[in-house]
Amino acid sequence: MGRLIDADALKKDLKSVTLSNGTLVNTNAVLYLLEEYPTAYNPDKVVEQLEKKIQTHTRCIEYENKNGTITEEFQQRKAVEVLKDAIEIVKGGGIDG
Structure with missing residues (x-):
């Protein structure tokens, strides 16, 4: 499991x-806390921000398609592709597989 949690x-x-002497009362409780602990960031908010960037690049693609060069349009399309890949990584929890 490779997710970020709020350590503090x-x-x-x-x-x-x-206990006051530093001994853990219940290891299972600790394991449960680790399993159930929320991530230190909100993946949905990250995806939302990336999707806004995709919208911006999509508008640039439309503009470049009408007024620009093939090179500029290609660069915008690659940016959208990379952002979509980033969204899939975030949705997958950042774990390769």
Whole structure:
């Protein structure tokens, strides 16, 4: 599992399952916390921002198609392709596979 979590918030929660001498009360509770802990960022918000960039490049493609050069249009199309790949990576949690 390769996701980002808010380490400071997790440390705070771990105190609730740790004795004053530093011994963990329940390892299963810690494992549950790690599994259920939210990511440190909102993947939907990241995708939303990337989709806005795609819209911008799509408008540029339309403009370049009418007024520009084939090279500029190609560059805009490649940018859209890269952004779509980035969205798939974010949706997949950043895990290759």
